[in-house]
Amino acid sequence: MDPQFLQAILAHESxxxxxxxxxxVELDDVKREFAKLDLINGHVAxxxxxxxxxxxxxxxxxxxxxxxxxxxxxxGLVALLREGA
Numbered sequence: 001m002d003p004q005f006l007q008a009i010l011a012h013e014s015x016x017x018x019x020x021x022x023x024x025v026e027l028d029d030v031k032r033e034f035a036k037l038d039l040i041n042g043h044v045a046x047x048x049x050x051x052x053x054x055x056x057x058x059x060x061x062x063x064x065x066x067x068x069x070x071x072x073x074x075x076g077l078v079a080l081l082r083e084g085a
Contacts, residue, residue, distance in 0.1 A: 020063055027076040052078055 007018040055077050062070035 016063075020066070025069060025073055027072050030073055030076040031080065051081055055081070 003015050003018050003023070006022065007015045010018060012018045012021075055074055058074055059071060
């Protein structure tokens, strides 16, 4: 379900509150979602060093208490970018 709909249904103040409470993302889920984007675009763009650098900088933005899951997602994104190169 779209997190914004869930936020409205549960009357959370912010979508962040909803995601912190209910979102549990696995690396396979991230890959599957990116695969959908690849089908829409028809190709995988090669990774640019700038893209990888931006994702690496996101490590500092981890939601409190969710560091392991956050880092796993970021590692998956970097791997996907490198596979497309």
